[in-house]
Amino acid sequence: MTFEWLEQIVLENWPMFIRGAGVTLLIATIGTIFGAVIGLLAGIVRTVPMPERGAKRFGLKFINVILSIYIEFFRGTPMIVQAMVIYYGPALLFDIQMNPLIAGMAVVSINTGAYMAEIVRGGILSVDKGQFEAAQAIGMSHIQTMMNVVLPQVIRNILPATGNQYLINIKDTSVLNVISVTELFFVSKSIAGNNFRYFETFFVASMIYFVLTFTITLILRYIEKKLDGPENYKMNSN
Secondary structure, rough: OOHHHHHHHHHHHHHHHHHHHHHHHHHHHHHHHHHHHHHHHHHHHHHHOOOOOOOOOOHHHHHHHHHHHHHHHHHHHHHHHHHHHHHHHHHHOOOOOOHHHHHHHHHHHHHHHHHHHHHHHHHOOOOHHHHHHHHHHOOOOOOHHHHHHHHHHHHHHHHHHHHHHHHHHHHHHHHHHOOOOOOOOHHHOOOOOOHHHHHHHHHHHHHHHHHHHHHHHHHHHHHHHHHOOOOOOOOOOO
C-alpha cells in the first residue's frame, strides 16, 4: 500500500530528508542575502546621475555596460546551465576544483543578484523625484541622499519581492543536483533510487518543500505587517 510505503520511507530516511532540507535552506538563505547585497549595489550604481563629461562619465558608462551584460546574461540563461558553467569552468580553465556546496551558493547568489538589481533599480526610480531635489537643495550628496532618504523607502518597498525571490531560491536549489549538491532533491533522488518508490519518495519531498515555503511565507508576512506599523494611530493630547 502507498500509505504504508510513505510511512516506511519517512521512518527509514528522515535523517537524510532533514539533512537535504537543511542544505536547501542554507543555500537559499545565503544566496538570497548575498544576492540582495549584489542587487542593492548594482541598483544604486545604475541610478547614479551621469556626469556631463570627463573620465567619470566614461567610467560610469563602462561600469553600467558591464552591469547590464551581467544582468541580462544571468536573467536570460537557466540556472542549471549557470551551475554547470560555474562549477566546471574553473576546473577546466584554471585547474581549480570547486566544492559543490560553495559553487551552489555562488550560483544562487549571482543569479539572485541579477534579478535583485532590477528590483532595486525599479524601487529607486519609484521614489518621487521631488525627494531627490529636496535632498540636493539642502546640500546632500548622491550617496547621502541614497543612505538617508531613498534606501529606507526602497528596502521597505522591495521586501515582498525579496521574500518572493527567497521562496523561488528554495525551489530552484533543486537544479543544483547536476553538480552533486546534496540538497533535498538530490537526497530524494538517491532514496528513490534505492527503494524504487519514486512517487512516494518525491511526495514526501514535495511536502517538505511546501512546509518550508509556507512557513517562510508566514514569517515574511508577519515582518511586513510589523514594518507597516499599527493600522490606527492615536494622537496624544494634553
